Amino acid sequence: MRLSSIDVFYLAIPNVTNAADGTQDSLVVRIRDEEGLEGWGECDASPLVTLAAYCCPPSHGNIINLRDTLLGERVESAADVVRLGEKVLRDGLDIEQVHHALSGADIALWDLLGKKLGEPVWRLLESVEPSASPPAGVRVAAHAKVPYASVLFADSPEATKARAAKLRGAGYAAAKFGWGPLGRHGEAMDIALVEAARSGLGPDARLFVDAGVVWGEDDATAFRRAEAFQAFKIGWLEEPLLPDAVAAYGRLRRRNPPVPIAAGEGANRLRFAEDLVENGGVDYLQIDAGRIGGVTTAFRARRLAERRGVVYVNHTFKSHLSLAAALHVFATAPTFDLLEYPAEGSELSRSLVRRPLERGADGLVRVPEAPGLGVEVDLETVRRFLQPVRIEVAGRLVHDTRAP
Amino acid sequence: MRLSSIDVFYLAIPNVTNAADGTQDSLVVRIRDEEGLEGWGECDASPLVTLAAYCCPPSHGNIINLRDTLLGERVESAADVVRLGEKVLRDGLDIEQVHHALSGADIALWDLLGKKLGEPVWRLLESVEPSASPPAGVRVAAHAKVPYASVLFADSPEATKARAAKLRGAGYAAAKFGWGPLGRHGEAMDIALVEAARSGLGPDARLFVDAGVVWGEDDATAFRRAEAFQAFKIGWLEEPLLPDAVAAYGRLRRRNPPVPIAAGEGANRLRFAEDLVENGGVDYLQIDAGRIGGVTTAFRARRLAERRGVVYVNHTFKSHLSLAAALHVFATAPTFDLLEYPAEGSELSRSLVRRPLERGADGLVRVPEAPGLGVEVDLETVRRFLQPVRIEVAGRLVHDTRAP
Numbered sequence: 001m002r003l004s005s006i007d008v009f010y011l012a013i014p015n016v017t018n019a020a021d022g023t024q025d026s027l028v029v030r031i032r033d034e035e036g037l038e039g040w041g042e043c044d045a046s047p048l049v050t051l052a053a054y055c056c057p058p059s060h061g062n063i064i065n066l067r068d069t070l071l072g073e074r075v076e077s078a079a080d081v082v083r084l085g086e087k088v089l090r091d092g093l094d095i096e097q098v099h100h101a102l103s104g105a106d107i108a109l110w111d112l113l114g115k116k117l118g119e120p121v122w123r124l125l126e127s128v129e130p131s132a133s134p135p136a137g138v139r140v141a142a143h144a145k146v147p148y149a150s151v152l153f154a155d156s157p158e159a160t161k162a163r164a165a166k167l168r169g170a171g172y173a174a175a176k177f178g179w180g181p182l183g184r185h186g187e188a189m190d191i192a193l194v195e196a197a198r199s200g201l202g203p204d205a206r207l208f209v210d211a212g213v214v215w216g217e218d219d220a221t222a223f224r225r226a227e228a229f230q231a232f233k234i235g236w237l238e239e240p241l242l243p244d245a246v247a248a249y250g251r252l253r254r255r256n257p258p259v260p261i262a263a264g265e266g267a268n269r270l271r272f273a274e275d276l277v278e279n280g281g282v283d284y285l286q287i288d289a290g291r292i293g294g295v296t297t298a299f300r301a302r303r304l305a306e307r308r309g310v311v312y313v314n315h316t317f318k319s320h321l322s323l324a325a326a327l328h329v330f331a332t333a334p335t336f337d338l339l340e341y342p343a344e345g346s347e348l349s350r351s352l353v354r355r356p357l358e359r360g361a362d363g364l365v366r367v368p369e370a371p372g373l374g375v376e377v378d379l380e381t382v383r384r385f386l387q388p389v390r391i392e393v394a395g396r397l398v399h400d401t402r403a404p
Numbered sequence: 405m406r407l408s409s410i411d412v413f414y415l416a417i418p419n420v421t422n423a424a425d426g427t428q429d430s431l432v433v434r435i436r437d438e439e440g441l442e443g444w445g446e447c448d449a450s451p452l453v454t455l456a457a458y459c460c461p462p463s464h465g466n467i468i469n470l471r472d473t474l475l476g477e478r479v480e481s482a483a484d485v486v487r488l489g490e491k492v493l494r495d496g497l498d499i500e501q502v503h504h505a506l507s508g509a510d511i512a513l514w515d516l517l518g519k520k521l522g523e524p525v526w527r528l529l530e531s532v533e534p535s536a537s538p539p540a541g542v543r544v545a546a547h548a549k550v551p552y553a554s555v556l557f558a559d560s561p562e563a564t565k566a567r568a569a570k571l572r573g574a575g576y577a578a579a580k581f582g583w584g585p586l587g588r589h590g591e592a593m594d595i596a597l598v599e600a601a602r603s604g605l606g607p608d609a610r611l612f613v614d615a616g617v618v619w620g621e622d623d624a625t626a627f628r629r630a631e632a633f634q635a636f637k638i639g640w641l642e643e644p645l646l647p648d649a650v651a652a653y654g655r656l657r658r659r660n661p662p663v664p665i666a667a668g669e670g671a672n673r674l675r676f677a678e679d680l681v682e683n684g685g686v687d688y689l690q691i692d693a694g695r696i697g698g699v700t701t702a703f704r705a706r707r708l709a710e711r712r713g714v715v716y717v718n719h720t721f722k723s724h725l726s727l728a729a730a731l732h733v734f735a736t737a738p739t740f741d742l743l744e745y746p747a748e749g750s751e752l753s754r755s756l757v758r759r760p761l762e763r764g765a766d767g768l769v770r771v772p773e774a775p776g777l778g779v780e781v782d783l784e785t786v787r788r789f790l791q792p793v794r795i796e797v798a799g800r801l802v803h804d805t806r807a808p
Contacts, residue, residue, distance in 0.1 A: 010797065018465040022498075025463045046467045046499045048460035048797060049453060056452035059429045061422040063450045093617070093647075094426075095450045096672055096695075097501040213497070243497075244675040268500055271648040275679055291500075387798040393414065393452060394791040 001033040001116075002074050006067050006105070008054050009404055010047040011385040013346045020152060020179040020212060022317035023342065023349035027051060028382065029104035030404075031112055033075065039112030040377045042321045042352075044290035045100035051389055053092065053101035055399040064091040066101050076116070078127045081109045085296050099268040099293045106294020107325045107373070114372030121295065121328040121374075122367055128296055129303045142331040144364035146174055147341030148208060150317065153180035157189075157196035164200025167343065173363055174338065175201055178210025178238065183225075191228050198232040206338075208262070210238040217245045219252040226257035236262040236284050244272070246280045253281030260284055264301075265315035267292050273301045277308050286340075288315040289325045298329040302336070312336045319345075319352035324373040327357065331367035339365055351381045379404055405437040405520075406478050410471050410509070412458050413808060414451040415789040417750045424556060424583040424616065426721035427746065427753035431455060432786065433508035434808075437479065441519050444781045445511030446725045446756075448694035449504035455793055457496065457505035459803040468495040470505050480520070482531045485513045489700050503672040503697045510698020511729045511777070518776030525699060525732040525778075526771050532700055533707045546735040548768035550578055551745030552612060554721065557584035561593075561600035568604025571747065577767055578742065579605055582614025582642065587629075595632050602636040610742075612666070614642040621649045623656040630661035640666040640688050648676070650684045657685030664688060668705075669719035671696050677705045681712050690744075692719040693729045702733040706740070716740045723749075723756035728777040731761065735771035743769055755785045783808055 012025035027047040032038045043050050054066045069091045073084055085106050092098035110121045117124065126140055149172040154160040160177065167175045177197045182190055198207055209229055215221045222240035229237060237259050241248045243266030252261060262284035267273040268291055276282050285305045289298035298314075305312035313336060314326035323342065330336050341359075342349065350356070353375040357365050368374020388401040416429035431451040436442040447454050458470045473495045477488055489510050496502035514525045521528065530544055553576040558564040564581065571579045581601045586594055602611055613633055619625045626644035633641060641663050645652045647670030656665060666688035671677040672695055680686050689709045693702035702718075709716035717740060718730035727746065734740050745763075746753065754760070757779040761769050772778020792805040 012461070012798075016462055016464070018462065018468070020465050022464055025461075044498070046457070046460045046463055046501075048795070048802070049456040049499055049501050052453040052456040053450070056450045057416070057429075058420055058422065059450055060420070060426055061424050064422070093670070094448070095453055095501075096504045097450075097453050097499075100500045244673050246675055247678070266497070269648050271650055271679070274651070275675070275683075279679075279683065388796075390794075390796040391452070392792075392794040394416075398452070 001035045001076070002072050003031055003070055004034045005032045006054070006070055007402065008051050009382055009401065010051055010387040010389050011348055011382065012047070012387050013348050013385065023319070023345035026318060026348065026352070027104060028321065028377070029108045031105065031108040033112060037112055037115050039108040039110065039115065039372060040321060041104035041107030041111065041294065041325065042290055042318055043100050043104040044288050044318050044322065045103070048389065049097055050101045051399065053095050053097045055391060057393055057398060062093040063095055066092065066105055070105060075109060075113055078113065078124050081106065081113055082128060082296055084109060085293065100291055103290045103292065103294045106296050107289065110295050111372040118371045120367065120369055121372060122331040125295065125299050125328065126332070128299050131303070132307055140332050142367045143334045144360070144366045145327065145339035146337050147339045147359055147365045148172070148174035148176050148206065149343035150176045150340050151344055153177045153182050153193050155181060157192040160193055161196040161200035164197045168201050168205060171363055172205065172343070174206035176208035176210055176340070179212035183211055183214030187224070187228065190225060194229050194232050194234065206235050207232065208235045208238060211240040213239050213242050215240050216242055217248040219248045219255065222252050223255045223257055226259050230258045234259055236260040238262040238286070239265070246275050249276065249280030249282060262286055267301070270297055270300050270304070274304055277304065277310055282310065284311045284313055286313050286315040289329055290318060290322050295325055295329055302330045302333060306333070313338050314340050316340045317342055319349040320356040321353050321373070321375055321377060323357055324368065324375045327365070327367045328373065341365065348381065348385045351378060354378050405439045405480070406476050407435055407474055408438045409436045410458070410474055411806065412455050413786055413805065414455055414791040414793050415752055415786065416451070416791050417752050417789065427723070427749035430722060430752065430756070431508060432725065432781070433512045435509065435512040435516055437516060441516055443512040443514065443516030443519065443776060444725060445508035445515065445698065445729065446694055446722055447504050447508040448692050448722050448726065449507070452793065453501055454505045455803065457499050457501045459795060460499070461797055461802060466497040467499055470496065470509055474509060479513060479517055482517065482528050485510065485517055486532055486700055488513060489697065504695055507694045507696065507698045510700050511693065514699050515776040522775045524771065524773055525776060526735040529699065529703050529732065532703050535707070536711055544736050546771045547738045548764070548770045549731065549743035550741050551743045551763055551769045552576070552578035552580050552610065553747035554580045554744050555748055557581045557586050557597050559585060561596040564597055565600040565604035568601045572605050572609060575767055576609065576747070578610035580612035580614055580744070583616035587615055587618030591628070591632065594629060598633050598636050598638065610639050611636065612639045612642060615644040617643050617646050619644050620646055621652040623652045623659065626656050627659045627661055630663050634662045638663050640664040642666040642690070643669070650679050653680065653684030653686060666690055671705070674701055674704050674708070678708055681708065681714055686714065688715045688717055690717050690719040693733055694722060694726050699729055699733055706734045706737060710737070717742050718744050720744045721746055723753040724760040725757050725777070725779055725781060727761055728772065728779045731769070731771045732777065745769065752785065752789045755782060758782045
């Protein structure tokens, strides 16, 4: 069956601030086919810029928008989804935003295909790129993940400790603190913040620190902080440097830091991830399926991690629609056991799907077995937070959001 | 003085086709300061998607549009331009399109600064990153470049030969043929096309071949074509592989091809260029200042080429506004003597500046000595090809093109 409609919806809460909170808005993509089936996806991206990639007039053969590229195409197998992703990237070769835009469409296409075939997405993904060393005689199966609560450092050590204690009370066995004041007030403050997070979480919880690219290309400072934070038994130091400061990551690696280094959320192409692993020497590869081009490319990054002996982990700071997509990518990887789990977030992100991926009684999160992504978008939420967009070019309407 | 206005103008010819001709539309940027001075820049990018990066509502602290980031800022020195570029990249960290968008603004800021200081841009650029090995006692000077005509293969070998003969008649000592049927009809046709180009140009002209990414990640075929084309004395084989197929470029390098390999036009970050040089092993680094983030980042890529012993050359397939920006970047590099010179193109691209950068009596092209970029945008052309854009988000007008 052919794709019959592609809708992109810009959602936002009423008062967006400059806080490092990615749940304040969203671009969600809905794709329908002639049979009436539909799939949904979400981008972690600027909604307006991404929406423009779905409706921009053509510039030449390398700048063709995603809607024109996808409408009318046939989707009946995993190979079709892979082929359409390649078509989008080829026809949009010179649209820089194309990977962020493709992410939502690719996720929606997998959701649609899974519903059509009656299979969860994770089961369909193996055919994208078979494992180089499949376990002999063992059927591919999904594995539960340890959710780590992903939150921001509070403005002070005291408030950070309280936030950590609250997470501990909520039963989290792992948590990540990031951004906020870290790196902005000198070493003593940085140490006090991490110490506070550890103190609030207790000695046994797994603690991760996200530096939010704050030291730029300064691998010397990043190394000193890695040494200082070691005392608090952190599981990794994340993004101490800018996303594409690969040379600086390589220098940091050669200093042999005493804690693992994590990065990759900014990766918008598979090569970006490959470069970070091969030349940046990161230990944890953090991929956002809502940026790198969807579930397909994220799955290839997972395979890359498996081949290279680094750990794949999702980056997710959107709704549970994104979380589900992220989880399907590596649900079948038994040794990649951590799942970034947005523990706070806006009303928009918390209500976008009807039944979020709750932690089980054992504290673990399991990938849905239902067809497609296994989450259901709440149309009421879409309507409630919808920011209708209208774009005219030379008097011609190129986008006008229709009612969801 | 502070920046008082930032205008982005979407220009296009009436009937844009899917041909690989980047001159059918354009996004030009005009920045004015409180003194009434103005600078102009051009992006090689999707006009609508790029324009959206100038007006998108904020999503959080890492998605802030270029207009909000730049308006009211002070520009009085080269350091200011560099600082503002870094600010745009920091505040737009999660806008994938930010590098294409920054390109136009950065070029406009250098044009503005040059006019303010009464200096051509090429003279101001040295302070961005001094040469690692400055020629002792030699003043930095501009050097004339050999323009190579950059055209597409025609649909047949016969028509390609005629096109080449026409360029020869027009006095070009160097020409590049690319895209069109190359790579789409097998080896015999590919060889016939290159042979036709050589035959039409004559034995002494420098001939370059642009494969237009047609062999994807297939380094074996790229290598075979490099061997086959060697007979026609080509100066390089350009983009035989996809822009981010760096691993495949590395494999091609290790096959030791008999002609130089060129790539880089898709580079939208300095790391992309660095990765191509370090891990892809390219011989020629082709940078488009209209994509990589403007003159500032292109200049850093030139310095990278100088350090690594590869040849820097511009990629330019837009108007002479882009050509001027491209030329300022490496005018002072005596050994980088080739200049991609758009020899065909739309009426829009040919009339965007009043006095294009013509070849001198010796066939060479010289960088302007006038302040700024040294080219003057023709407002009549801007008005004639203008595609006014109007964008509303939730009923609020976020962009409405005003009269130029």
